[in-house]
Amino acid sequence: MREPLREIDKLADQRRARAARLMNRRKTKTAYLFLLPYLALLVMFGVFPVCYAIGLSFFDTISGAFAGLSNYHLALDDFRLGQSLLNVGTYVFMWVSLMVVGVVVLASIIDVMPRWLGTTVRTVYFLPGAVTSAAIVVLWLFILDPQVSPFSFVFSLVGWENRFQVIDSIGLAGVFTLMAFFAYAGGWIVVMHGALTALPGEVMEAARIDGCRPVGLAWRIKIPMIWRTVALMAVLSLANGLQLFVEPQLLGLAGPQLARNDWSLNQLAYQYAFALGDFGVSAALSTMILMLSVSIALWIVLATKFYRID
Amino acid sequence: MTHAGSAPQRRPLWSKLRFWHLCVGAIVLFALCFFGLPLLWLFLAASHTDSSLFTAAPFSWGTWRNVAQSWSNLTQYEGTHLWTWAFNSLIYSVFGVGLSLIAALPAGYILATENFPGRRIILLATLVAMITPNAAIVLPIFLEMHLIGLNNTRVSLILATGFFPFGVYLAFIYFATALPKEILNSARVDGANAWQVFYRVALPLAKPAIALIAFFSFVANWSNYFLAFVLLTDDKLHNLPVGLTSLISGARALSFSAATGIPIRRPEAILAAILIVLPVLVIFLFSQRFIREGQLAGGDKG
Numbered sequence: 280m281r282e283p284l285r286e287i288d289k290l291a292d293q294r295r296a297r298a299a300r301l302m303n304r305r306k307t308k309t310a311y312l313f314l315l316p317y318l319a320l321l322v323m324f325g326v327f328p329v330c331y332a333i334g335l336s337f338f339d340t341i342s343g344a345f346a347g348l349s350n351y352h353l354a355l356d357d358f359r360l361g362q363s364l365l366n367v368g369t370y371v372f373m374w375v376s377l378m379v380v381g382v383v384v385l386a387s388i389i390d391v392m393p394r395w396l397g398t399t400v401r402t403v404y405f406l407p408g409a410v411t412s413a414a415i416v417v418l419w420l421f422i423l424d425p426q427v428s429p430f431s432f433v434f435s436l437v438g439w440e441n442r443f444q445v446i447d448s449i450g451l452a453g454v455f456t457l458m459a460f461f462a463y464a465g466g467w468i469v470v471m472h473g474a475l476t477a478l479p480g481e482v483m484e485a486a487r488i489d490g491c492r493p494v495g496l497a498w499r500i501k502i503p504m505i506w507r508t509v510a511l512m513a514v515l516s517l518a519n520g521l522q523l524f525v526e527p528q529l530l531g532l533a534g535p536q537l538a539r540n541d542w543s544l545n546q547l548a549y550q551y552a553f554a555l556g557d558f559g560v561s562a563a564l565s566t567m568i569l570m571l572s573v574s575i576a577l578w579i580v581l582a583t584k585f586y587r588i589d
Numbered sequence: 590m591t592h593a594g595s596a597p598q599r600r601p602l603w604s605k606l607r608f609w610h611l612c613v614g615a616i617v618l619f620a621l622c623f624f625g626l627p628l629l630w631l632f633l634a635a636s637h638t639d640s641s642l643f644t645a646a647p648f649s650w651g652t653w654r655n656v657a658q659s660w661s662n663l664t665q666y667e668g669t670h671l672w673t674w675a676f677n678s679l680i681y682s683v684f685g686v687g688l689s690l691i692a693a694l695p696a697g698y699i700l701a702t703e704n705f706p707g708r709r710i711i712l713l714a715t716l717v718a719m720i721t722p723n724a725a726i727v728l729p730i731f732l733e734m735h736l737i738g739l740n741n742t743r744v745s746l747i748l749a750t751g752f753f754p755f756g757v758y759l760a761f762i763y764f765a766t767a768l769p770k771e772i773l774n775s776a777r778v779d780g781a782n783a784w785q786v787f788y789r790v791a792l793p794l795a796k797p798a799i800a801l802i803a804f805f806s807f808v809a810n811w812s813n814y815f816l817a818f819v820l821l822t823d824d825k826l827h828n829l830p831v832g833l834t835s836l837i838s839g840a841r842a843l844s845f846s847a848a849t850g851i852p853i854r855r856p857e858a859i860l861a862a863i864l865i866v867l868p869v870l871v872i873f874l875f876s877q878r879f880i881r882e883g884q885l886a887g888g889d890k891g
Contacts, residue, residue: 309783310705317696320752325718328729385620388613403625405877409870412814413830417862420843422627427642429630469877494609522724525814532837534844548728565728576720586716
């Protein structure tokens with residue numbers, strides 16, 4: 280009596296499983312229909328260009344022959360590469376340090392201000408973020424010119440009389456650091472301040488009752504509690520800084536004496552493609568720069584828990 | 590002067606001042622000057638002539654006539670295509686934002702609500718693409734566009750800026766956290782198909798996410814320089830940042846070896862910078878909260 284029933288059960292299970300499979304397959308199909316426009320763009324402007332650049336980097340693009348690693352040799356042997364690595368390295372080091380110290384200090388100060396004052400001050404810090412790419416270079420070429428600069432009184436104090444002297448004294452890495460801090464610090468101050476206000480009030484209250492002064496409170500309690508956000512800012516700034524292009528490229532606006540076309544790594548790659556027409560070496564350089572950034576990105580996603588992927 | 594948020598006491602204000610109050614005040618004042626004065630100066634300087642920039646006091650207002658003169662120089666000089674560039678900027682921004690929304694919203698929605706094979710790898714690729722700085726991929730995109738013959742076309746820039754992984758991630762986070770599953774389920778029970786659930790139920794509830802994505806996408810597109818500079822060599826296709834800088838550079842408006850006879854001088858360069866900055870500045874005035882929401886959701890590359 281039991282046997283036939285078991286058979287029917289088995290049959291029903293199989294049917295249910297098949298229905299579920301069918302259902303799942305339909306669901307997957309629908310999901311990919313929703314994803315279609317995005318995936319098309321992802322392939323066209325993410326996956327394909329990367330693969331193509333990697334492929335191209337193994338070819339002599341002028342003769343069209345397979346060239347093995349010779350493009351990489353050519354790029355690595357370029358005497359300008361070491362210098363531009365050093366330039367970008369100096370800039371990134373200065374910029375990331377200034378961001379970590381500056382943003383944390385300024386955000387911590389806003390956190391202890393009366394609310395209305397804090398909001399106003401934060402807005403002033405934040406607005407230069409609107410000055411981007413081309414406009415920031417134009418603006419800063421004026422700022423660095425003692426004859427018209429809003430900070431001319433500072434320059435006259437230290438005795439710098441013209442723009443060359445100013446840029447020479449600060450150094451190009453320093454100039455780009457100031458530009459980038461001017462434009463990007465404000466956005467991160469807003470974020471950091473958001474992180475500070477989200478800290479639990481009881482902890483702050485307890486520390487205050489224990490006699491912790493505002494400076495100690497910031498240094499011993501608040502900053503250790505937001506260090507993850509600080510670290511994320513540092514890593515993202517680092518990844519971004521390595522890609523410097525627009526600022527050095529546009530310095531030539533101030534005259535040929537200041538023009539630099541191989542100051543940063545990206546400029547060098549650009550030079551190979553546009554001045555020499557050697558796409559192979561350009562692709563080799565781009566590939567190396569890209570791999571650096573992608574490794575940083577992969578590390579952030581896989582090794583830290585800043586972003587959720589589930 | 591800045592205060593600590595300590596409990597009010599009945600002593601005169603000055604007696605509460607400490608040395609560190611002065612230090613903090615000095616830091617804030619310094620920072621306010623560093624971030625505030627250049628912008629203030631930019632808007633005041635536009636009212637001067639090339640020579641009064643040097644002679645007038647640094648933060649003085651010149652005349653409106655000077656502004657008008659610079660404006661007419663900027664628009665009427667034969668080498669400029671100011672209106673074309675402004676039009677291009679608008680087209681690139683509107684279509685770039687539109688395309689990024691069309692691609693990002695359904696993608697983020699489905700990644701947040703369904704589990705299907707390949708979902709994790711797509712999310713991972715999206716995050717990597719989002720964290721990798723845009724500048725890293727500009728030359729590879731140029732090489733690709735050169736391959737398929739799309740370089741120097743409007744379409745190439747619009748398509749490239751329509752790829753906006755940060756937008757997908759924002760939509761994903763929004764739909765995963767702010768959209769109650771029960772609403773979707775009850776819509777399904779009522780007989781709505783997948784598309785109707787998305788279009789009729791999820792999308793109308795996603796207005797904050799749409800605003801957030803549009804904001805970040807617009808800011809990125811309006812001020813796009815590197816990609817536009819590399820992809821578009823024809824000056825009729827330039828956007829405002831690329832067009833105006835090539836104009837300033839060609840006229841040597843900011844260099845010492847002046848006297849090219851071209852009426853594009855320092856005031857025109859200042860006006861050009863304002864033109865590039867102003868739309869984003871206006872949006873920024875109302876959008877601090879976007880920055881915080883966006884970066885808390887997962888960081889922007891800025």
